[in-house]
Amino acid sequence: MDSSHDFQTAVQTFTLGDLPANTSSDARFFLVTGLEGWKRGLPELEFRRDGNTRVLRRAYPLGTLLAFNVLVFNVLMDSCVEGDAWGQRRPDRFHPVQEAASHTLHVLSWQDHENTPRPSTLTGTTETLSVFSPELDDTFTVTVWTPPQHTQTGARFPVLYLHDGGNMFDRASAFTGVEWECNEAAQTLAQKGLPCLMVAVTVRGAHRENDYVPFDMAGNDAPSSADAYQTFLAGTLKPLIDLRFRTLPDARHTAQAGSSSGGLASLYGGLSHPHIWGTIGAFSPFLEVHDKAIFTWSAEHPAPRSRLYLDMGTLEGNSLQETAWLVFLPRRYAAQKRQTVDEVQMAIGKEHRHDEAAWAARFPGFLRWWLEGLER
Template sequence: MDYTRDFDTAVQTFILTDLPASTPADAEFFLKTGLEGWQNGRPELKFGGRTLHRAYPIGTQLSFKVSRDAPESEEGDAWGQRRPDRCHVVTGEATHELSVQSWMDSPLSERPSTLSAQTSRLEVHSPELEDEFTVLVWQPPQANTAGQRFPVLYLHDGQNVFDQATAFAGRTWQAAEAAQALAAAGLPCILVAVTVRDAHRASDYVPFEIAANGFHSSAAEYQAFLTGTLKPLIDARFPTLPEAQHTAQAGSSFGGVASLYGGLSRPDVWGSIGAFSPSVWVQDFGLLAWSEEHPAPHSRVYLDMGDHEGTFTADAARLVTQTRLLAARLRDCVQDVVLTIGEDHWHTEDAWAARFPGFLRWWLNAMSE
């Protein structure tokens, strides 16, 4: 598809400055972009030697990587594993010098784990979904103090929360670091990270039947697992404050939808909700109407959105507007809503990591007032 026909465009020049020693001498190189469906080997995206010139519409929020002319040959990180996307907003002509660290078809090693000694790993069976979940539980240093109990935050996409070895593109939310800093400041909590069922993410997290989940939702069963199986287990094994006012769930993207759905469905269990970059577009923005139909007068809601989420700057502006609208609708349905717009933030773990400490402080401060 020609994306440049009806738009003002700017030429982007991509230059390969460094290549790994493992690069075959006869290799050909291509650009892969989100705008063009991450397809590999497109003739119009082939480098001539080490240089590619390509026009993109002004306002494109370009995410891209380099690949070779072979399957699974995408550029990797320092370990030869998946690296974060390169990102650039097209505002005019620009030159991008690209240093390739590794190729994913020649991995160097596994990424080292960054789980701390304060983190416990549980394998929990869900009778609601007839499946197993890996659950990571981080406790503050104060947990060693007899008799002290703590508020608890449950996090979706738990593989991305603590450990770079399992996080998408090796980028975590740095949640343990944020919680450690607040614990040192007198605001301790327990974090419970629930690892996703990869093949069922859209089904478990989205309560609507949409194409992404094959028009089948298991969100009610997933939330029943959190409320009926996991939370009682956590409360029995760890020094929690089990009441709703001390319990929250949070997540990003589809996980943000899951948090709003779960928290507003059971305000007797979840007193606070963290919705990072929620996918407000699902079911033709059905989340807005659904939220209004599920008031939770004692609940507190944190919403945010980056201002660079979407394929074009106009898309990003619409997402910000829709998130503002959701916040306005929720203000009539819950006790408190706080809205944050992340400046220069994309739809990435790095952006959510940057906003997470502010959310955590907001949540914990409310319980210390």
């Protein structure tokens, strides 16, 4: 341990293991981390030769929640980050720094080489639509999952709209190859007499933060388009879904949900249009944006008939100190909204990170809470 500062650190030893066969012999390798803002090619994060291996030793403060990956750099390849088994983006590596530790890093691929499609994990009955938004002058890909009862009976069903739609049903389209498994969770509940439809709305790539975040934020290259996006959901997409499928179109039976900025989008959309969205699912919502403007805005937008779900993981952020703050914020928000909505459900994901695996683990609980609440 290093106690020369006012905090303790622990040395982490990273050793490169197996590398892809197409790795150049003159390659240099670096660690890229969330703690350093994912900056590429930092000299202090370069792996150095140690005999027949390449090693990096670096001290991090105890309590650091270290998200990291391996970067390769050479003349031909410039720089690129390691990928998954198919050459596509992989989930970040992760380690909570509690003591000195060693890590052997086996790299499966480099992302800038030719990749192959991930095998699909899509299950159940789905229909994919291309829906033009006059509000945004753009086309959205929308995937609708229907329960078995949709073809077996003449009943109508509640509907859940989901942001970041590519992550919801299928590994092949998921951002890092990890899906929420929403269809499997919904299938299980449908078999228990709690069916619903789900509408997964694929994000517009570079426009994600503009569509999802209703307030100014650093990094946005254009003004917020959140109002136009929510108008598209409520005014263009929802009427189409209600016409094409057997839905229960009233607000009580209609919900929207998402994670991170998508969780913020759900709060904004649900509270600004409570006559459309009766339930809001905010997974790890991005509450800090624009100096926590959502708190003041929400106080001015009561929704006395709405139901609100909030959650957060205990390992989100870059340190245990930061994640404690991130857990506190939704608790504070929940306490505020209990005064102005019908119901608030708060969940804490123990040892959950800010990623699809965590949201997949918490989604079945949210879905059951929403659907069982409709039965009361």
